[in-house]
Amino acid sequence: IYFIIVTEVPIEKKTCPTCSCVCTSLCALLHWQMARRHGNMYTLWLGQTPVIVLNGFQAVKDALISHSEDFVERPITPFLRDIIGIIFANGHTWKQQRRFSLMTLRNLGLGKRTLEEWIQGQAQLLVQTFAREKGRPMDPSVSILSSINNVIAAVLFGHCFSSEDESFQQLFKGSRAMAEFEGTIWPRLYDAFPTLMKHLSPMFMRSLLALTHMQDLRRLVKDEIKSHQNSWVPEKSQDFIDSYLSQMWKDNPASTFKENNMIQVITDLFIAGSDTTTISLLWAILYMMAHPEIQERVQEELDTIIGSSREIRYEDRMILPYTNAVLHEVLRYSSISATGVIRKCTKDTTVQGFPVSKGTLIFPNLFSVLYDPDHWETPQEFNPSHFLDKAGNFLNKEAFLPFSAGHRVCLGEQLAKTSLFIMFSSILRAFTFRLPEGVKEINEKPIGGFILQPEPYKMCAVPR
Numbered sequence: 001i002y003f004i005i006v007t008e009v010p011i012e013k014k015t016c017p018t019c020s021c022v023c024t025s026l027c028a029l030l031h032w033q034m035a036r037r038h039g040n041m042y043t044l045w046l047g048q049t050p051v052i053v054l055n056g057f058q059a060v061k062d063a064l065i066s067h068s069e070d071f072v073e074r075p076i077t078p079f080l081r082d083i084i085g086i087i088f089a090n091g092h093t094w095k096q097q098r099r100f101s102l103m104t105l106r107n108l109g110l111g112k113r114t115l116e117e118w119i120q121g122q123a124q125l126l127v128q129t130f131a132r133e134k135g136r137p138m139d140p141s142v143s144i145l146s147s148i149n150n151v152i153a154a155v156l157f158g159h160c161f162s163s164e165d166e167s168f169q170q171l172f173k174g175s176r177a178m179a180e181f182e183g184t185i186w187p188r189l190y191d192a193f194p195t196l197m198k199h200l201s202p203m204f205m206r207s208l209l210a211l212t213h214m215q216d217l218r219r220l221v222k223d224e225i226k227s228h229q230n231s232w233v234p235e236k237s238q239d240f241i242d243s244y245l246s247q248m249w250k251d252n253p254a255s256t257f258k259e260n261n262m263i264q265v266i267t268d269l270f271i272a273g274s275d276t277t278t279i280s281l282l283w284a285i286l287y288m289m290a291h292p293e294i295q296e297r298v299q300e301e302l303d304t305i306i307g308s309s310r311e312i313r314y315e316d317r318m319i320l321p322y323t324n325a326v327l328h329e330v331l332r333y334s335s336i337s338a339t340g341v342i343r344k345c346t347k348d349t350t351v352q353g354f355p356v357s358k359g360t361l362i363f364p365n366l367f368s369v370l371y372d373p374d375h376w377e378t379p380q381e382f383n384p385s386h387f388l389d390k391a392g393n394f395l396n397k398e399a400f401l402p403f404s405a406g407h408r409v410c411l412g413e414q415l416a417k418t419s420l421f422i423m424f425s426s427i428l429r430a431f432t433f434r435l436p437e438g439v440k441e442i443n444e445k446p447i448g449g450f451i452l453q454p455e456p457y458k459m460c461a462v463p464r
């Protein structure tokens with residue numbers, strides 16, 4: 001938490017200085033409330049650095065979609081310097097690594113049978129794990145995280161892990177590490193007092209458990225790369241690492257396909273994909289327990305249209321409009337990446353007619369888009385009708401931006417949607433989710449951090 005001054009935009013006119021505080025994603029709601037006072041765009045001064053917060057669909061759309069190229073960069077801060085990979089990279093490195101990763105994920109089977117089969121396999125394992133509890137209260141988070149991590153591992157490494165495997169524990173803890181670390185005060189302190197922190201950092205860094213887990217994840221990735229290198233046959237690209245190795249062999253002086261980038265890209269994909277998808281599924285189960293009538297309608301649709309004799313496929317969303325609408329509403333209502341990820345303005349430009357200078361940082365408040373009353377009938381309610389027309393057909397909404405938008409839109413959107421749809425439908429077909437006996441209230445308030453997640457909870461997966 002750090003103090004800042006708020007001014008209205010344009011930033012030259014400091015018309016309304018007030019004090020406030022910013023802390024990670026939970027502030028999305030605070031920003032949305034501040035927008036009523038200061039307008040949909042206002043400037044936070046983080047010391048000398050202006051950060052413009054964009055609120056509501058129109059402002060976010062104007063920056064991220066209409067001026068996508070102008071806001072394509074991430075800031076290089078003292079903490080995030082010399083960054084490679086995708087999430088925090090810029091320029092030529094970011095472009096090459098992002099384009100390659102997108103293309104490779106697609107070629108490895110996004111939207112094709114192979115990837116779907118992996119996801120279906122993990123969905124079945126999840127069903128078996130829940131079934132073993134025979135309706136007794138259980139915390140679903142570990143089994144969901146295992147299944148999601150194994151889907152990502154299958155894409156990147158070409159194999160899954162058994163939960164007893166020691167490497168799996170490395171993967172497990174490492175995939176949560178950066179999200180946990182980014183939600184703490186340390187990166188902010190690092191940015192605010194770089195010189196001091198540089199002296200103190202070896203001491204701090206060593207003591208931070210999250211960063212130790214991160215190192216373990218990188219070690220696991222390095223080991224996977226080594227074992228791929230030993231058995232690599234160029235013509236037979238089976239997974240992401242194989243494809244990357246082929247790319248490294250192409251002799252191009254401007255190439256950014258080096259081993260350190262490969263390690264970072266793979267780590268980025270785990271960090272960005274694992275917690276986000278797991279937490280979305282945790283919210284989905286929680287909302288089903290909170291709205292048994294909605295859960296029942298999903299089950300009715302699954303029973304009538306799919307039945308129990310075959311695996312669920314991603315293309316089934318076309319014939320399951322209600323289930324599809326419920327999942328979209330889960331992603332809207334939970335708004336897990338509430339304040340979005342910070343961007344930097346690459347040239348002097350405008351947003352909604354206001355000048356924004358090169359180098360200014362922006363926070364696209366995605367929560368304010370997903371709760372914008374001009375675009376959602378009942379933004380404060382969990383209401384799947386937001387995604388249905390009067391005849392019950394699925395309706396796409398332009399203000400549905402949980403994955404953000406523009407050139408830097410989430411790279412794993414397709415993978416996340418496919419995993420969520422197949423896993424959610426598979427577990428709802430097999431179980432009814434209920435609160436443990438004696439628990440009367442459901443806590444829908446998120447806990448903070450980089451991602452908005454539910455408080456740990458127990459559920460009963462009652463076989464149907």
Ligand code: HEM
Nearest residue numbers: 087269272273276277280337341403404408410411412416
């Ligand atoms: C429900 C699940 C997910 C949500 C809600 C989500 C949301 C987001 C958001 C809001 C961003 C920031 C985009 C921006 O800068 O404006 C992002 C970036 C990113 N996401 Fe996701 N994500 C999810 C799952 C995944 C998965 C499964 C993967 C891959 C395995 C992934 C990989 C990435 C990457 C690599 C970036 C950085 C893109 C770039 O900087 O070019 N995400 N995601």
